[in-house]
Amino acid sequence: MENFSEPMGLLIDNTKCIGCRACQTACKQWNNLPAEKTTFFGGEGYQNPKDLSGSTYTLIKFHEIIENNKIKDWGFWKKQCRHCIDPACVAACPVPGVLEKKTYGPVAWDDTKCLGCPLCKEACPFNIPRFTTDINPKIRKCNMCNDRLEEGLEPACVKACPTGATIFGKREELLKIAEKRLQEEPDKYFKYIYGKDDLDTSVLYISCFDLEKIKGYPKD
């Protein structure tokens, strides 16, 4: 049963993120994903664990923007599948039905026929798909909590976020909210809506700094 008849999406606003990682934890809990043994990662992003994996579908990273040897700005950034409007992963997958763009937003997966080839990962402009580590690897990535959406519930990360840094709604309405925030507080935001002004995606970002300044972005 589909409860959402219009294209839905997420708006992620890093000016509201406090880096608590409640979203990361909620994602693990809802998807029943095991913890990973990690050590502190002191490279670009400072996140823990170091990267997305078959058991980590979203990550909060921390970035400093350095200009003239000084910290010009800093903020968090939530890495996850962008749920592209025209997803390259779906086009690249040789097996029909493994990946599917739902009319209401998510690019969902059903791994029963996944070959682990991994053409979806190679095609993704954001380097998102990951795989299980068993002998027959299967795709793993954020599916926008499609099982919750089918029950009319918002994604687990959205429900857990205490500050409203990640909100869920109709993509058209999220775009209006993003435009309004940029218009009303031009000094607070970099004037760009990621997911609208570049590749069209169901996940939109607005940010206090230009995300393109993050080393390795958008693939890292």
Ligand code: SF4
């Ligand atoms: S971000 Fe990558 S994995 Fe997610 S829908 Fe787009 S192409 Fe597919």
Ligand code: SF4
């Ligand atoms: S790894 Fe699985 S989901 Fe990805 S392209 Fe291959 S069959 Fe499709």
